[in-house]
Amino acid sequence: MIELEGLTKRYGEKVAVNNLSFTVRPGIITGFLGPNGAGKSTTMRMVLGLDRPTSGDVRIDGKHYDQLKDPLTYIGALLEAKAWHGGRSAYNHLLCLAQSNGIPASRVREVLDTVGLTAVARKKTKGFSLGMGQRLGIAGALLGDPRMLMFDEPVNGLDPEGIHWIRNLMKTLAAQGRTVFVSSHLMSEMALTADHLVVIGQGRLLADTSMAEFIAENSRSYVRIRTPQREQLLDALQGAGIKVAEPGAEALEVDGDIAQAVGELAARHQIVLHELSPQRASLEEAFMQLTAESVEYHAHDGQPPGAAPGQQQPGQPPQQPWGSDWKRG
Amino acid sequence: MAAAQVVRSEWTKIRSVASTVWTLGLAVVVTIALGMLISALSKSQFDDMSREDRFTFDPTFISFAGTSLGQLAMIVFGVLVVGNEYSSGMIRNSLAAVPRRGAFLAGKIMVATALALVVSMITSFAAFFLGQAMLGDLKASIGDPGVLRAVIGGGLYMTLIAMFSMGVAAMLRSPMLSLGILMPFFFLISNILGSVPATEKVGRFLPDQAGSRIMQVVTPLDDDVPYGPWGGLGIMALWVVAALVGGYAVLKRRDA
Numbered sequence: 001m002i003e004l005e006g007l008t009k010r011y012g013e014k015v016a017v018n019n020l021s022f023t024v025r026p027g028i029i030t031g032f033l034g035p036n037g038a039g040k041s042t043t044m045r046m047v048l049g050l051d052r053p054t055s056g057d058v059r060i061d062g063k064h065y066d067q068l069k070d071p072l073t074y075i076g077a078l079l080e081a082k083a084w085h086g087g088r089s090a091y092n093h094l095l096c097l098a099q100s101n102g103i104p105a106s107r108v109r110e111v112l113d114t115v116g117l118t119a120v121a122r123k124k125t126k127g128f129s130l131g132m133g134q135r136l137g138i139a140g141a142l143l144g145d146p147r148m149l150m151f152d153e154p155v156n157g158l159d160p161e162g163i164h165w166i167r168n169l170m171k172t173l174a175a176q177g178r179t180v181f182v183s184s185h186l187m188s189e190m191a192l193t194a195d196h197l198v199v200i201g202q203g204r205l206l207a208d209t210s211m212a213e214f215i216a217e218n219s220r221s222y223v224r225i226r227t228p229q230r231e232q233l234l235d236a237l238q239g240a241g242i243k244v245a246e247p248g249a250e251a252l253e254v255d256g257d258i259a260q261a262v263g264e265l266a267a268r269h270q271i272v273l274h275e276l277s278p279q280r281a282s283l284e285e286a287f288m289q290l291t292a293e294s295v296e297y298h299a300h301d302g303q304p305p306g307a308a309p310g311q312q313q314p315g316q317p318p319q320q321p322w323g324s325d326w327k328r329g
Numbered sequence: 330m331a332a333a334q335v336v337r338s339e340w341t342k343i344r345s346v347a348s349t350v351w352t353l354g355l356a357v358v359v360t361i362a363l364g365m366l367i368s369a370l371s372k373s374q375f376d377d378m379s380r381e382d383r384f385t386f387d388p389t390f391i392s393f394a395g396t397s398l399g400q401l402a403m404i405v406f407g408v409l410v411v412g413n414e415y416s417s418g419m420i421r422n423s424l425a426a427v428p429r430r431g432a433f434l435a436g437k438i439m440v441a442t443a444l445a446l447v448v449s450m451i452t453s454f455a456a457f458f459l460g461q462a463m464l465g466d467l468k469a470s471i472g473d474p475g476v477l478r479a480v481i482g483g484g485l486y487m488t489l490i491a492m493f494s495m496g497v498a499a500m501l502r503s504p505m506l507s508l509g510i511l512m513p514f515f516f517l518i519s520n521i522l523g524s525v526p527a528t529e530k531v532g533r534f535l536p537d538q539a540g541s542r543i544m545q546v547v548t549p550l551d552d553d554v555p556y557g558p559w560g561g562l563g564i565m566a567l568w569v570v571a572a573l574v575g576g577y578a579v580l581k582r583r584d585a
Contacts, residue, residue, distance in 0.1 A: 045421070045584070045585075048421075048424075048425045048428075049424070049425075049428045050421055050424055050425065050584060050585040051584040051585070052584060065428050066428035066429060068428070069331070070334075071425065071426065071428055072425070072426055077425060079421055079422075079425070080418070080421075082417075082418060083417070083418035083419060083421045083422050084417060084418065084419050084422060085342075085346060085413055085417040085419050086417065087346045087347055087348065088342070088345045088346055089345065092341060092342075092345035093345075095341050095345075096338045096339075096341040096342045096345070097338070097422060097426050098338075099334060099337040099338040099341055100334050100335055100337075100338035100423075100426045100427050101334065101426055102334050140422065
């Protein structure tokens with residue numbers, strides 16, 4: 001179990017992580033979602049005691065990270081690709097980590113086998129591809145057979161096969177009862193893997209909910225209709241008590257999963273349809289809306305609490321709304 | 330034991346990168362070869378020297394002439410041992426594995442220092458005996474007064490240079506920046522400060538100038554240096570302590 005309590009990190013004036021409190025529980029995959037620069041990596045570095053929080057607290061099974069004896073046997077982390085010396089072989093890289101935590105060398109061979117790097121174990125890591133690098137990083141995380149695992153953007157830059165492998169690995173680890181905490185900036189990825197979702201934007205908590213709940217709340221289904229007999233169809237829909245969501249648009253949209261009913265209605269009224277398609281708003285859109293909304297709210301509400309003074313000086317161009325950055329990333 | 334685990338881990342790190350072999354190898358070869366060359370040149374030109382120079386001729390110190398260049402390889406060794414952690418990003422893996430930063434740094438410096446000490450001692454004795462072999466009838470004997478002290482001191486000097494570099498690299502957290510400061514400092518600035526009369530008295534308290542005093546057996550005629558061989562090495566050791574304490578303070582305070 002990983003517990004964050006009021007975790008805050010400031011770099012000078014900039015607040016990277018703002019009063020984060022949530023708990024990562026065992027036995028499930030907890031997705032940590034946020035746009036690039038939302039503070040995910042900073043949060044994960046604070047969990048490992050690499051960055052010191054400005055205020056607040058992180059505890060691993062009730063202890064601070066530096067109180068853990070042989071920490072790799074409690075929590076394993078994939079932080080970022082290529083956090084190792086390129087001139088060292090994969091085997092020696094893992095061996096030096098293992099020795100520092102009293103893990104036997106036989107375990108090094110085991111994890112190399114698990115991630116499929118046995119054949120290149122004696123090769124220098126600087127020749128490794130991005131995918132091999134991710135695998136080596138994951139081998140390092142698995143080294144101490146820890147109860148908790150933390151992966152920072154594990155699928156970044158991987159090919160479909162590698163992505164599939166990591167998804168399955170995380171599911172297996174969670175099914176074994178371990179705590180799995182994985183960050184991503186892709187909602188679609190989280191929808192496929194995570195059981196629980198923690199969303200942050202600009203360093204602050206936006207949502208802490210189960211994945212199923214998030215999907216139920218945020219995925220709107222509707223039917224899109226095109227017709228040359230627009231007015232007749234509008235009348236017919238009104239007569240049947242079906243509300244049109246966007247009556248002004250070129251294509252009509254009606255809420256609900258009711259393509260069949262609309263089609264039959266049109267047939268009864270002998271209306272020609274050019275399109276009749278069931279649609280589902282993507283979770284990606286829901287996520288973007290969530291992160292964008294958080295900022296609009298603060299923009300109307302004056303300065304966000306805890307923001308450093310001088311962040312919005314008069315004369316400066318207004319800050320870009322949240323989410324606009326996200327599309328580029 | 331936790332400390333033993335860190336030492337074992339750091340030994341694996343240091344023996345598994347090529348830079349360890351080539352920096353230490355270069356230090357050995359350059360120090361010995363240059364010492365032999367200058368010893369041979371000194372012998373051939375001994376008769377052309379002034380009376381005073383012949384009177385204060387120090388065959389032991391001459392055989393250590395290669396140290397001035399060989400120490401640069403030692404500096405690179407010390408800088409890379411610590412600095413590579415930062416330039417490669419390995420530091421984050423290392424500190425996640427050993428979150429007690431003092432234990433991490435102490436283990437790393439202990440292992441690197443032990444290795445540097447062994448290599449430096451071998452180098453120092455080899456430089457002395459091979460240098461004396463070049464000097465023919467001018468040679469000093471290891472049993473002469475002060476000579477054994479100078480030879481052992483030569484090994485300690487090289488070791489302390491490496492330790493000082495480790496401390497500086499831990500403070501600056503970048504191998505390129507550390508080398509960019511240490512190399513010109515030891516190769517040029519220290520020498521210039523030491524030979525300009527106005528700065529001479531300050532220059533002799535710099536780590537390399539104070540420390541190299543231990544390799545002298547014959548004192549120059551107009552010598553007014555206010556410390557002896559061990560005093561000089563002590564001054565150098567103080568520099569090393571200061572650099573390591575500074576490195577520890579930075580590691581302790583900064584985010585990795």
